[in-house]
Amino acid sequence: xxxxxxxxxxxxxxxxxxxxxxxxxxxxxxxxxxxxxxxxxxxxxxxxxxxxxxxxxxxxxxxxxxxxxxxxxxxxxxxxxxxxxxxxxxxxxxxxxxxxxxxxxxxxxxxxxxxxxxxxxxxx
Amino acid sequence: xxxxxxxxxxxxxxxxxxxxxxxxxxxxxxxxxxxxxxxxxxxxxxxxxxxxxxxxxxxxxxxxxxxxxxxxxxxxxxxxxxxxxxxxxxxxxxxxxxxxxxxxxxxxxxxxxxxxxxxxxxxxxxxxxxxxxxxxxxxxxxxxxxxxxxxxxxxxxxxxxxxxxxxxxxxxxxxxxxxxxxxxxxxxxxxxxxxxxxxxxxxxxxxxxxxxxxxxxxxxxxxxxxxxxx
Numbered sequence: 001x002x003x004x005x006x007x008x009x010x011x012x013x014x015x016x017x018x019x020x021x022x023x024x025x026x027x028x029x030x031x032x033x034x035x036x037x038x039x040x041x042x043x044x045x046x047x048x049x050x051x052x053x054x055x056x057x058x059x060x061x062x063x064x065x066x067x068x069x070x071x072x073x074x075x076x077x078x079x080x081x082x083x084x085x086x087x088x089x090x091x092x093x094x095x096x097x098x099x100x101x102x103x104x105x106x107x108x109x110x111x112x113x114x115x116x117x118x119x120x121x122x123x124x
Numbered sequence: 125x126x127x128x129x130x131x132x133x134x135x136x137x138x139x140x141x142x143x144x145x146x147x148x149x150x151x152x153x154x155x156x157x158x159x160x161x162x163x164x165x166x167x168x169x170x171x172x173x174x175x176x177x178x179x180x181x182x183x184x185x186x187x188x189x190x191x192x193x194x195x196x197x198x199x200x201x202x203x204x205x206x207x208x209x210x211x212x213x214x215x216x217x218x219x220x221x222x223x224x225x226x227x228x229x230x231x232x233x234x235x236x237x238x239x240x241x242x243x244x245x246x247x248x249x250x251x252x253x254x255x256x257x258x259x260x261x262x263x264x265x266x267x268x269x270x271x272x273x274x275x276x277x278x279x280x281x282x283x284x285x286x287x288x289x290x291x292x293x294x295x296x297x298x299x300x301x302x303x304x305x306x307x308x309x310x311x312x313x314x315x316x317x318x319x320x321x322x323x324x325x326x327x328x329x330x331x332x333x334x335x336x337x338x339x340x341x342x343x344x345x346x347x348x349x350x351x352x353x354x
Contacts, residue, residue, distance in 0.1 A: 055152075056346025058245055061237050063296050071275045111246055111281030113274045 025097040032075040036066050043098075046072075052107075069108060074116040087114035131176035145298025150227035152239040157221075158290055159215035159240070159320040159348035160304070161327050161336060162213060166314035174315070177306035178216075178237075181291065183275040187341055194265035194280070196288040197303055201202055202354070211354050214303065214315070216345030217263040218339065225264065240348050241290045241319075251283040260340050261347075263287050320348065 035042055049067035056062045076094035077085045089109045090097040099106050129230075146152070156189045178184070186193030197216035201211070223242050225234045233249035236242050244255075244264075256264045264287035271281050277293035280286050291301035299305070300317040308316045318327030336350040 001302030052248060055314065058243065058247070059235060059237070061146070061241075061292075061296060062149060073276070096191035109269070111284070111308065113273065113276040113279065117276045 020113050025101040026092075027094055027097055028076070028078045028092075029093070030075045031077070034077075046084050069112055070116075073113065085115035142285065144297055148240040149350035152296075154238045155321065156319045157321040157348065158219065158295060159300075159327060159331075159350065160219075160290075160320075161316040161330055161350050161352065163291040163314045163316075164211045164213045164351055166312040167212050167214065168312075169199075170208070170334070171212075171311055172199055173311045174214050174303035174307050175199060177302045178288075181275070181302040183273055183277050183280075185271055185273060187210040187269060192266070192268055194267060196263075196265070196286075203299060213351060213354060214314070215261060215263070215339070216303070216349070218261050218349045219288075219290055219329065222344065224258040224260065224343075227254065228254040237292075241292050242287075242296070243289055243292065244285050244287065246279065246281065246286070247282040249284040251285065253285060255285055260343055260345070291324070331347045 002090060037045070037063055046067075048074075050069055053067045055063045055067075056065060057068075073088050077088050078093065080086055087109070089106065090096060091100070095109075133142050134280070175195070175197050179186075179195075182196060184194045184196065197214050199212055201210065201212050203211075217243050219240055221236075221240065223236055225242065226236055227232075230252060231248045231250055233245045233246055233247075234242070234255045243308050251266065253266055256262075256266060266285050267282050268279055269282060274280055278289070291299070291303075292300060304315040304317040307313055316327050316330065318325040320328055322328055323332075333348060334352065336352050337354060338347045338350055339348075339354075344350065
């Protein structure tokens with residue numbers, strides 16, 4: 001019993017030091033204003049929001065939903081020095097930096113565009 | 125109704141958005157049935173403007189392998205051996221009312237939207253390609269390679285089936301498909317897009333007045349794309 005308690009305490013200590021030693025993800029600042037929800041909500045809920053929205057939009061044809069991957073990318077993609085957009089799933093960029101930290105692979109960008117539309121097409 | 129409310133009401137009518145564009149939050153409805161009417165007498169054999177416009181709009185950059193590269197619309201040249209009469213026509217997804225691709229799909233990825241547009245839900249497509257075999261129009265393609273440079277309005281990726289979406293992103297915004305627009309702007313305007321269920325639409329009037337055919341009508345799939353002159 002005592003040994004088990006000691007093990008738990010040691011694990012907690014080890015976990016604490018590991019968290020301090022690991023670099024937290026540093027996220028590039030978003031282009032737009034405030035997000036559709038508070039950061040804490042977005043961190044936890046964004047996969048569910050997008051999964052619900054994708055079925056509504058594709059299968060039912062409902063456009064203009066509050067949660068939209070296209071809008072996420074449009075706001076969170078950063079620009080390189082020459083003005084071109086950097087993909088959001090490139091190392092150190094918004095999506096990838098946090099997903100690398102959490103060791104979760106987002107499948108969105110195997111199909112979805114990783115950069116916003118150029119200005120000419122953005123109206124669509 | 126007094127004078128003031130009458131003026132307000134008339135103003136409200138003026139600022140209403142065009143009837144074609146659906147309001148945000150509204151689902152596609154079975155009140156509409158989108159279709160195409162293609163006049164082959166205006167379609168010349170050497171013209172590929174609709175095909176090129178589609179590839180540019182959808183971001184279909186091939187790999188130099190025409191056998192397997194994605195194509196949403198292709199040009200077909202046909203000739204009647206008895207008379208020598210030759211026609212050229214664009215063939216894309218025919219957006220059938222009873223689509224064979226939807227019938228055979230084991231996951232429900234191949235689907236028909238309420239307004240008659242047949243789509244692939246690539247979120248649940250497993251890439252089995254049953255739909256490609258079932259389609260009598262050879263309308264669908266398979267993405268064999270990893271994709272890059274997708275358009276934000278048209279996600280596409282390796283291991284999934286894809287095909288003409290009737291430019292659903294444009295239709296939902298109140299525009300017409302890019303093949304129709306480019307044919308009118310740069311060629312002879314052989315294609316007409318519209319709502320087959322709206323008796324006041326140009327396409328419904330022409331379909332009611334003129335003789336039109338559907339390819340392989342004997343299969344009873346009731347395509348939304350009709351042809352004239354073949």
